[in-house]
Amino acid sequence: xxxxxxxxxxxxxxxxxxxxxxxxxxxxxxxxxxxxxxxxxxxxxxxxxxxxxxxxxxxxxxxxxxxxxxxxxxxxxxxxxxxxxxxxxxxxxxxxxxxxxxxxxxxxxxxxxxxxxxxxxxxxxxxxxxxxxxxxxxxxxxxxxxxxxxxxxxxxxxxxxxxxxxxxxxxxxxxxxxxxxxxxxxxxxxxxxxxxxxxxxxxxxxxxxxxxxxxxxxxxxxxxxxxxxxxxxxxxxxxxxxxxxxxxxxxxxxxxxxxxxxxxxxxxxxxxxxxxxxxxxxx
Numbered sequence: 001x002x003x004x005x006x007x008x009x010x011x012x013x014x015x016x017x018x019x020x021x022x023x024x025x026x027x028x029x030x031x032x033x034x035x036x037x038x039x040x041x042x043x044x045x046x047x048x049x050x051x052x053x054x055x056x057x058x059x060x061x062x063x064x065x066x067x068x069x070x071x072x073x074x075x076x077x078x079x080x081x082x083x084x085x086x087x088x089x090x091x092x093x094x095x096x097x098x099x100x101x102x103x104x105x106x107x108x109x110x111x112x113x114x115x116x117x118x119x120x121x122x123x124x125x126x127x128x129x130x131x132x133x134x135x136x137x138x139x140x141x142x143x144x145x146x147x148x149x150x151x152x153x154x155x156x157x158x159x160x161x162x163x164x165x166x167x168x169x170x171x172x173x174x175x176x177x178x179x180x181x182x183x184x185x186x187x188x189x190x191x192x193x194x195x196x197x198x199x200x201x202x203x204x205x206x207x208x209x210x211x212x213x214x215x216x217x218x219x220x221x222x223x224x225x226x227x228x229x230x231x232x233x234x235x236x237x238x239x240x241x242x243x244x245x246x247x248x249x250x251x252x253x254x255x256x257x258x259x260x261x262x263x264x265x266x267x268x269x270x271x272x273x274x275x276x277x278x279x280x281x282x283x
Contacts, residue, residue, distance in 0.1 A: 002098050005057040005069060010046050013059065017068045018042050020087035024119030024274055026068075028086035031117065034142055034273045036216065036252050046071070049084065060088055060095040067091060070099055074107060081107055081283070083114040086123065093126040100130065103283055110283045118275035127279045136278035138256035141270040143242060145250050148269040153243035155236050161195035161207075163187070168197045171204040172225045181220060196240050198233050206230065208237040215251035222261070235264050242268065 005013075020026040021042060022033045032042055049057035049071040057071040068088035074081040081103065088095055103112060114132065116123045128134075143150075161169050166187055175182050186193060186209065194217075195209040203225075210219040219241060224230060238261075245253050256276055257265060266272070 001061050002058045002070070002095070002102060003061065005046075005050055005059050007047070007050055009059055009069075010043065010050065010057075013066055013069060014039075014043060014046070016066070016089065017046070017085075017087040020068050020089050021085070024117035025121065026087065026089055026092075027117065027120065028083055028123065029115035029117065029276060030084075031140065031273060031276075034140070034254075035144065035271075036142060036254070045084065049073070055084070057085075058099070060091075060098075062091055062094070067095070070095060072099075072103070074110065079107075079110045081110045081112045083112075086114075086116070092120070092122040096123060096126045097130075100283075107283050112281050112283050113278060114281075115276060115278045118277055124277060127281075130281075132279035132281040134277055135280045136256075136276070138276045138278075139259065139262050140273040140276045141255050141257060141262070141265050142273055143253040143255075143268070143270045145246060145252065150239070150242040150246050150269065152246070153239040155198075155240065157198050157200065158236060158240045159197050159199060161190075161197055161209075163190060166190075168199070168204040169195055169207055169209075172197065172207050173209075173221065173223045175221075194241070194244055196237055196244075198237055206233045206237060208241050210241055210245075210253070212245075212250070212253075215249060217245050217248075217250050217253045219253065219255040219257075222255075222257070229260050231260075231264060234261060235268070238264065238268055 018039055046057055049055040055073040057069055059069050060067050067090045070086045071084045073084055170183050193209055193211050197204045198206045206224045208222045210217050212218055
């Protein structure tokens with residue numbers, strides 16, 4: 001049974017839910033076992049879900065015993081809905097079945113996005129069997145600057161993108177129509193982004209772009225001209241990103257990458273957190 005949570009419920013069930021959040025087989029994304037996010041962050045998200053007008057925190061109980069909680073948020077104008085937590089010590093499939101029914105009634109026509117670690121087999125099996133489509137499979141990696149400080153790095157082939165040379169990014173980055181951070185939005189918000197392009201002569205071959213705050217940065221994209229992966233270029237751009245973050249006083253950098261990049265990340269000192277699966281369904 002799903003019941004809307006109140007503030008008092010957070011204090012009562014926080015330890016149970018957080019213990020689930022630290023295990024891949026009993027949690028969803030965002031991941032709290034990454035060595036970056038803390039219990040304080042977890043509780044802040046729970047309180048926000050109770051207080052916000054566009055979020056909801058739900059307790060899941062079975063035979064009178066609370067097994068954890070789920071939460072989600074929505075954006076009405078975009079008909080967008082995203083699972084924000086699913087931390088349960090049992091019967092995850094039943095909880096998701098009840099949640100799906102609840103969401104279909106309240107948010108018909110919305111695009112729902114549920115992200116889970118690969119280890120949560122019960123959740124993944126439910127999603128596959130109930131019309132959710134896997135739209136992303138990524139390897140979650142993080143870099144810990146205090147544990148493994150990167151050396152300064154520069155390469156004349158790597159150029160920092162500004163508004164004056166933004167055309168170089170457009171030459172290599174061609175997102176699909178569903179991607180929110182397209183070139184137009186990146187250009188408008190350029191002050192919030194760090195973008196590098198690798199050139200061979202005057203020809204842009206690849207780009208990496210990332211953003212962050214409070215010492216935590218995340219790579220949003222690493223794109224190659226024509227979709228052709230180039231290991232040496234990949235290493236050069238990632239080294240440039242790490243060096244730039246080092247100069248910015250970064251504590252962490254996160255990157256959800258493809259299998260092709262994992263060995264380079266390992267060589268550079270990134271730590272693999274796990275495999276992230278993102279599922280989508282129109283309600």
